[in-house]
Amino acid sequence: MLLPLYPDPAVRQQILEDAQSAPIPDIQKEMFRFAERFVRNSWEMGPDDLARLREAGLSEADVVSWATLGSTQSWFTMSADGGGIPLEGDAAVGPGVGLTRERYEATAEGLLAPAIGEPVTAPTAPRSEVAWVGMDLESEGYREAARWAEDRYGFVPNLLRAASLQPGYYRRHLLALELLERPQSEPLSGTHHAMVRALVSQITRCTYSQPTARALLARECGDGAWDRIAAGEAVTDGDAQERVVLDFAAKVARNAYKVTEKDAQGFRDVGLDDAAYVDVLNTTSIQVALDRMANALGVRPDGRPILPR
Amino acid sequence: MAHIQIIDEADATGTLAEDYAFLSSSYSNALGTEMATPQVYRTNSVVPAYFRFGAVQNRVLTGDGAHDHAPGPVPEIMVMFAISMYSACFY
Numbered sequence: 466m467l468l469p470l471y472p473d474p475a476v477r478q479q480i481l482e483d484a485q486s487a488p489i490p491d492i493q494k495e496m497f498r499f500a501e502r503f504v505r506n507s508w509e510m511g512p513d514d515l516a517r518l519r520e521a522g523l524s525e526a527d528v529v530s531w532a533t534l535g536s537t538q539s540w541f542t543m544s545a546d547g548g549g550i551p552l553e554g555d556a557a558v559g560p561g562v563g564l565t566r567e568r569y570e571a572t573a574e575g576l577l578a579p580a581i582g583e584p585v586t587a588p589t590a591p592r593s594e595v596a597w598v599g600m601d602l603e604s605e606g607y608r609e610a611a612r613w614a615e616d617r618y619g620f621v622p623n624l625l626r627a628a629s630l631q632p633g634y635y636r637r638h639l640l641a642l643e644l645l646e647r648p649q650s651e652p653l654s655g656t657h658h659a660m661v662r663a664l665v666s667q668i669t670r671c672t673y674s675q676p677t678a679r680a681l682l683a684r685e686c687g688d689g690a691w692d693r694i695a696a697g698e699a700v701t702d703g704d705a706q707e708r709v710v711l712d713f714a715a716k717v718a719r720n721a722y723k724v725t726e727k728d729a730q731g732f733r734d735v736g737l738d739d740a741a742y743v744d745v746l747n748t749t750s751i752q753v754a755l756d757r758m759a760n761a762l763g764v765r766p767d768g769r770p771i772l773p774r
Numbered sequence: 775m776a777h778i779q780i781i782d783e784a785d786a787t788g789t790l791a792e793d794y795a796f797l798s799s800s801y802s803n804a805l806g807t808e809m810a811t812p813q814v815y816r817t818n819s820v821v822p823a824y825f826r827f828g829a830v831q832n833r834v835l836t837g838d839g840a841h842d843h844a845p846g847p848v849p850e851i852m853v854m855f856a857i858s859m860y861s862a863c864f865y
Contacts, residue, residue, distance in 0.1 A: 470852055481859065496848050500856030527846055531853055537831050538854040541814055542863035544828065548817025549777035637834045640827055649823040722862045726777035739778040740820045747824040 495521040496531070499761075503535045507760035508670035512597045514761070525599035526630040529762070533634050536758035543750035546721035548743075549729070596627035597763035606632025613639055619774050620767065624673065624755065627764045641751050646773060648748075652741035657706065659685040661714045661748045663694050668718045671756035673764045678752075680770035705735045710745055717749040781819040783811070790822045793829035800832055800839035 471477045471489075479487040484497035495517055502510055518528050601607065607629040611621045628638055648658040659682045666678040682690050690700045694711075701707055709731045716723055732742045758764075783794045794811050801809035815832075818824035835850070837843055843850065 470849070470855065484856075492847055493852065496853055497856050500853065501860045504857055504860040522847055530846060530850075534850055534853045535857050537835065538857035539861070540827075540831065541854075542858050542861040544817050545814045546861075546863055548814075633837075634834050637827075637831050640830050644823060644827060650821050720862070729777045742778055743818055743821045743824060747818065747821070747827070751827070 492521045492523075499531060500535060503532070503757055503761050504539070507757040510761050510763075512593075512763060515597050515763075529598055529628060529630040532758050532761045533628065533631050535761065536754040537634075537637065539754040539757055540750045543717055543721040543753065544746065547717050547724050547746040547750065549724065549726060593763065593765065595623050595765055598627060598630065600626055600629045601632075602626060602629055604629065604632050606635055610635040610639060617643075617773055618771055620769065622767050622771050623764050624759055627759075627762045638755075641755055642771060645748065645751055645755075648744050650740040650744040652738050653710075653744040656685045656701070657710045658744070658748055660690070660694060660700060660707065660711060661745055662752055663691055664711055664714055665718050665749050665752040666756060667695055668715060669753055669756035669760065671760055673759035673766050674752065674756050676766055676768075677770040677772060680772060706737055709735050709737070710741075713742070714745055714749045717746060718753050721750075776813070776817060778817065779820050780816045782816070786819070788822065789826055790819060793822075793825055796829055796839065797832055800836050800841075803839055804836065804841050 471480060476487055476489065480489070480497070484501075485494055487494070499514065499518060502514060515528055518531070519525075523531070602611075607625070610625050610632070614621045614625055622642070625635070625638065628634060645662065648655060659678075662674075662678040663682040666674040679691050682694070686700050693700050699707060713724075713728050713731070716728065729739065729742050732738070732745075781790060783791070783798075786794050793815075797811040797815055798809060801812060815825060815828040818828055833839065835843075
């Protein structure tokens, strides 16, 4: 991917080492800065991050576009690493530019997400009424999405309002919300699905998704389950599958590149199959992808969970 | 080899077969040569609902395979590369 964008190998290497000192246009440096914060600590982003993008020349629609692209690509990276797929012949991100898995593991340790049991702190950046970006709530694309949400949830989530300047992505956002409502495979229980959502929203420190994840978990496991997950404690005694599922979800949410075949085997060892593995992988990656977008755009919590009526 | 079960085109039915066909045509259109569906989508083939999610994201990114999006201030592919880089995505 990097090869055609930057033909000069020295520039490529500098981008990989430190994009901010690479000989590239300022707007590209801002883009790399945005991407790094988006991936590694989106919960610390604030209005100033978006102001920098506007100062660099981005329109409001461009800002929403970058957050949306970031969300989309976040899913792709986790899906790729979580599945342990072989590289395409023309892959240029890793071996094509001289990087190996060993190199990644040595240098990219800890994508800054908190460990299980660490206190989950809310972002300190101020919240606007809906989000930190402009909106267009008159377009047909938005109205169609809003009607869908009203029918399904009884209200329009702020996330959809915040995304209104990129209405072409509503197909993706609506499907993501729908997929997160329940497991999509027989082997994964609703209880494990709810636990994964709760754990991931704590790892991403996403104040936007936490009310939904919390409500879903309370419905499945009772009121005390949220705090037990936050503390890294077992929610259900004697459930060997629970720890496997949650450990895998945490690994994908923090460092998906560390996933190996052993993780898939771990599922099989406790009686779960590859469909359950893919279900947990996607529940995690879709949740992370939406959470990063909500964090980056400063989407205000809805005041009620996004769950079907 | 992927470390989980994969259902390839030859064994796909229903929405999975439809999505395989779309993805192959989308990438073929973009690159001007016949392309199979890339590996990144296949990870989810055992749960077709998630395979569909990958296909829908490609549809959104490419304008249903037309690849006719107006260019932004930075190429979209560059933004996506940056996300991959900071994710340390080996793929």
